[in-house]
Amino acid sequence: MKAAALLFIICVHLVSGGSHSLQYFYTGVTRGINFPEFTDVGLVDGEQFVYYDSNTRRYVPKVDWIKNNIEPEYWTRVTQIAQGHEANFKANVGIAMQRFNQSGGIHTFQSMYGCEWDDETGATDGYEQYGYDGADFISLDLKSTSYVAPVPQAVITKQKKDGVAAEFMKNYLTQICVDWLKKYVQYGKSSLERKVPPQVSLLQTDPSSPVVCHATGFYPDKVMISWQKDGQDLHEDVDVGETLSNHDGTFQKRAELKVTPVERKKNQFTCLVEHKSGDPIHMILTEEKIRTNSAGNNLPVIIAGLVVAALVLIAVVVMVVKRRSGIHTAHDET
Structure with a gap:
């Protein structure tokens, strides 16, 4: 490195x-x-x-x-x-x-x-x-x-x-x-001892890139993020990142899913986020829920935040x- x-x-x-x-x-x-x-x-x-x-x-x-x-x-x-x-x-x-x-x-x-x-x-x-x-x-x-x-x-x-x-x-x-x-x-x-629930987003830079399930703003730091395919836990083509710190004392974590547009049409993919602040969050992967660069969203800002957190x-x-x-x-x- x-x-x-x-x-x-x-x-x-x-x-x-x-x-x-x-x-x-x-x-x-x-x-x-x-x-x-x-x-x-x-x-x-x-x-x-x-x-x-x-x-x-x-x-x-x-x-x-x-x-x-x-x-x-x-x-x-x-x-x-x-x-x-x-x-x-x-x-x-x-x-x-x-x-x-x-x-x-x-x-x-x-x-x-x-x-x-x-x-x-x-x-x-x-x-x-x-x-x-x-x-x-x-x-x-x-x-x-x-x-x-x-x-x-x-x-x-x-x-x-x-x-x-x-x-x-x-x-x-x-x-x-x-x-x-x-x-x-x-x-x-x-x-x-406070409990703050995560905010969950689905992010993608372009149609051919992995879909990122991004959870942020949660406290304490213990969180589980996983991907499911038609209700079954998915381990292949999934990359779960480290838990990182935000500047406000909360945390963030991400899990990437490599999936083709064809697979997404044939199957239901769901991001599951589990945190002690409340019930599990199920984020079903649909085109409407994905935030991308082309949609004018702040994906670059979020990714940059991961780098800044890593420095700490x-x-x-x-x-x-x-x-x-x-x-x-x-x-x-x-």
């Missing part, structure tokens, strides 16, 4: 039922594209709640429930921490380039870490993943409390991080992170971990 597009493997841990999640995404990029050199995005249950980038250099709340429950001094403290992360990530992009024998071009260095907690069973889990140019670089194995390096260039980082850093990160992910997650869930209870949910990177606060981990040079 090419880093210039900033479209990487999306490693979002979606949860359901009584489960909750806290995630942080750090991304450092080389100069040359219209994107901040460093970003720090925090999500609770898939909803963005904090943000920092190297352009504004300020850590800011993105939802009222965190803004109204945290003292003003908090934002000064985490801003200083994020500025330290920014400096480290800029340095690490250069270090990674050296390890991969690269002298130029656009490159990315990323980190995703977080924890999950089930408020019904009490079960917890955690993860830390790193990557370079959209590919896996190194990750933490909680069971063995050691790092896994899938590429030779990450071996030196594994050697640095195994031991004290790995032990700290395991403690952070299994205890400190979970404690903060519980606080955040309590702060945002009314918002995080990019994942994976590498650096030695030290504790700087009970809120975030710190990332030093590789």
Whole structure:
């Protein structure tokens, strides 16, 4: 995959039922594209709640429930921490380039870490993943409390991080992170427990392209989208996409169906969308319900929204971990 597009493997841990999640995404990029050199995005249950980038250099709340429950001094403290992360990530992009024998071009260095907690069973889990140019670089194995390096260039980082850093990160992910997650869930209870039904549309760029069943605006993120042919589940010629985040804290998902005009005339195709906000939605495929470019609809805008959402949910990177606060981990040079 090419880093210039900033479209990487999306490693979002979606949860359901009584489960909750806290995630942080750090991304450092080389100069040359219209994107901040460093970003720090925090999500609770898939909803963005904090943000920092190297352009504004300020850590800011993105939802009222965190803004109204945290003292003003908090934002000064985490801003200083994020500025330290920014400096480290800029340095690490250069270090990674050296390890991969690269002298130029656009490159990315990323980190995703977080924890999950089930408020019904009490079960917890955690993860830390790193990557370079959209590919896996190194990750933490909680069971063995050691790092896994899938590429030779990450071996030196594994050697640095195994031991004290790995032990700290395991403690952070299994205890400190979970404690903060519980606080955040309590702060945002009314918002995080809301149920918003999806808006479903059938989209097609031209008569020969796949038909897209697009569900958007729903919350929480757990949704099932499937295609049926004459009332039977259809698996062939169906491509279900990832669940992505919208800017307003809701989510979107799509499922493509490859079908010829002849097949559509002979059979009834239905998109089935299931979400906990209400009864399943059955969208029968008919010419009248399809929105296309030729009809003057906003299909290009919707597709562009998918790309923008993906930028927020990019994942994976590498650096030695030290504790700087009970809120975030710190990332030093590789």
